[in-house]
Amino acid sequence: MPTYRFTILIDDQTPHEPVFRHLRDADAAYDExxxxxxxxxxxxxxxxxxxxxxxxxxxxxxxxxxxxxxxxITAP
Structure with a gap:
């Protein structure tokens, strides 16, 4: 499974450490x-x-x- 890195950006700052996940594809990365x-x-x-x-x-x-x-935030 591919590895994806999730980084939170607020303006140019990263207030959280990146999160790494092994997921099946880009659709699963979107959901994550x-x-x-x-x-x-x-x-x-x-x-x-x-x-x-x-x-x-x-x-x-x-x-x-x-x-x-x-x-x-606005998703149902």
Whole structure:
């Protein structure tokens, strides 16, 4: 399974350590990015997270996706 790195960015800062996950594909990485964003938002409620994104990179360091926290926060 491919390894994906999940990094939280608020502006140019990374307030959390990156998280690494072995997942089957980019669709699973999208689901994990959404879950992480929702979990971090629920745990902190920090309004700065409205400007945050989860940047997902692959083992080569290439960006797979950028998931905005606002999408997770407003999702049903």
């Amino acid at each position: 990015a959404k879950r992480l964003a929702q979990e971090i938002w629920a745990a902190s409620g920090d309004r700065r997270l409205m400007r945050a994104v989860v940047v997902v990179t692959d083992a080569a360091g290439e960006i797979v996706l950028e998931f905005p926290f606002t999408e997770a």
